[in-house]
Amino acid sequence: MKGRVLVAGFATRHVVCSAYKAGYEVYAIDCFCDQDLHWYTKSCRTFEEMDEMPGIISEVAGRRKFDYFVVTSGAEDISAEIPVWGTDRRCAEKFISKRKIQDFFEENSVPVPPISPEGKYPAMLKPVKGAGGWRNMIVSNKSEEDEWNSLWPDVPYIRQDVIDGIPCSVSCIASKSGARAVSVNLQTLRGGAGERAFGFSGAVTPFATGYADELKRTAEFIAEKSGCIGSLGVDFILSDGGAYAIEVNPRFQATLDIVEGSTGLNIFEAHINAFKGELPPAVPHAPHVYARRIIFADRDLVVKDDLKKFHPNVADIPWPGTEIEEGSAIISVYGSGKTEEEADSSLHKNILEINGYIDRW
Numbered sequence: 001m002k003g004r005v006l007v008a009g010f011a012t013r014h015v016v017c018s019a020y021k022a023g024y025e026v027y028a029i030d031c032f033c034d035q036d037l038h039w040y041t042k043s044c045r046t047f048e049e050m051d052e053m054p055g056i057i058s059e060v061a062g063r064r065k066f067d068y069f070v071v072t073s074g075a076e077d078i079s080a081e082i083p084v085w086g087t088d089r090r091c092a093e094k095f096i097s098k099r100k101i102q103d104f105f106e107e108n109s110v111p112v113p114p115i116s117p118e119g120k121y122p123a124m125l126k127p128v129k130g131a132g133g134w135r136n137m138i139v140s141n142k143s144e145e146d147e148w149n150s151l152w153p154d155v156p157y158i159r160q161d162v163i164d165g166i167p168c169s170v171s172c173i174a175s176k177s178g179a180r181a182v183s184v185n186l187q188t189l190r191g192g193a194g195e196r197a198f199g200f201s202g203a204v205t206p207f208a209t210g211y212a213d214e215l216k217r218t219a220e221f222i223a224e225k226s227g228c229i230g231s232l233g234v235d236f237i238l239s240d241g242g243a244y245a246i247e248v249n250p251r252f253q254a255t256l257d258i259v260e261g262s263t264g265l266n267i268f269e270a271h272i273n274a275f276k277g278e279l280p281p282a283v284p285h286a287p288h289v290y291a292r293r294i295i296f297a298d299r300d301l302v303v304k305d306d307l308k309k310f311h312p313n314v315a316d317i318p319w320p321g322t323e324i325e326e327g328s329a330i331i332s333v334y335g336s337g338k339t340e341e342e343a344d345s346s347l348h349k350n351i352l353e354i355n356g357y358i359d360r361w
Contacts, residue, residue: 001025004065006082006136008057008062008073010050012257013037013316018268021072028065029056031074035317050074057082070230070273073131076251085275087228092250095226098126098158101247108225110218110245113160113237115241120161121145128156133189133198138162143210151195165239167246168207171259171267172232175274179223181216182270182284183259184209187235188293196327202293205258206286208340215243216283222248230271231256257315258290261336289343291335293351297324301361313350330358 005019013036019026020040028044030037037044045056057080061069068085071078076092078084094100105112116123122140125148135152139145148157167187173180176323186207190199206212219234226232226248233253235246253259256267263284270280294316303322307314315332324330333354335347 002172003067005068005070006057006060006066007070007072008053008070008075008078008080009251010074011316012072013344014254015070015072015252015268017315018256018260018266020254022266022269024268027060027064029053029060032316032318033243035319036311036315043068054079055077059106070252070268070271072252073254084271086230087232087250091227095148095228095248095250096129096131098128098247102160104156104226104248105222105245108222111242112113112245113163116159116161118159120159122162124160124162125157126160127152131202133196135195136198137195142297144263163237163239163241163244165237165244166209167235168209168215168238169203169233169235169253169255170215171253171255172219172223172234173267173270173274173279174223174226174228174230174232175277176229177277178279179220180279180283181219181223182267182280183255183263183286184212184215185255185259190296200254200292200294201296203255204289204340205255205262205293206289209238211238211243218243218245218317226250230274231267240349255292258292260285261290261334262288278308288336288338289340291340291347293333295330295333295351295354295358297326297328297330299326300324301358303330305357307354307357310350310354314354 002023005024005026007015010031012028012030016026017040026041028041033044033046061082069082070085077089122138125137127135169185170181172185175308183205184207186204188202190196190201222234228250231252233249237244263286265284303318303320305321308317333350335341335343
């Protein structure tokens, strides 16, 4: 065993699995504690509200000594009594705010969708705080903006010009002395209308685009300037006018497992090494294409089948009897191949098989 790790956040399975594969003993504090999280942890604790987390961290850390403490989405700015191996929370706070992210990009002359003045339409509305594209919405007139405000009257937001293009991201590893881009990823958004339209629903790695080198260079520049340490991601919109930076995610990304599958690089180990001042020696070659898609509930339902038999083609596997609300995630499904077409075909075959069960619930 290389050491004992505590992972805390809204969803931790991808990081826990990476740490386990790297040879660590892992404990988790997670909102879901799905079946496969139990496979890779010595113990996992769940919670209902994020403000419970500091107390749970103190309780868990008081029972045993941990060599490493890392955080995932929702816990980037957590105030804990044990030191975080990763981006300092004061630095992370800057990238949790959409307003501060905008300022960061502009100050460093990174192309970013401009702030849209009041009264200009269409406009992209984004809550100042929030992850995963939740509540992001394009409004075409004042009436639609007023409706957005009526739904979330106490939520501060920014207005950006709408940029049409392809959503993508770059996964990076950063140390105090530099940064390395390890993968360019094509992102899939949920689509449709409403508060979830721009939510993350999957990805393909690597993203075959002629702009890959440009995206990597820009992401490495951003990562170096950010002050983040370890694993971080930079989101982009790739348009006819070039690449526009959208966000910096100062944490492990949801693409972690397909990046590992594609490149063979262990992201958790690279994260810990970066904290020690070491970067991956070169950008890994991606011999395989991996795809992930999250299946969401189209109605309130209860899980009636044990889907663990489909592992490793699935992850985030719910326990039979779990109640899932409409719009919430049910399970992650994977596909792979030598080309993007093969990976997509594999993914859709596995989705059809899983949906055959979900449709009966």
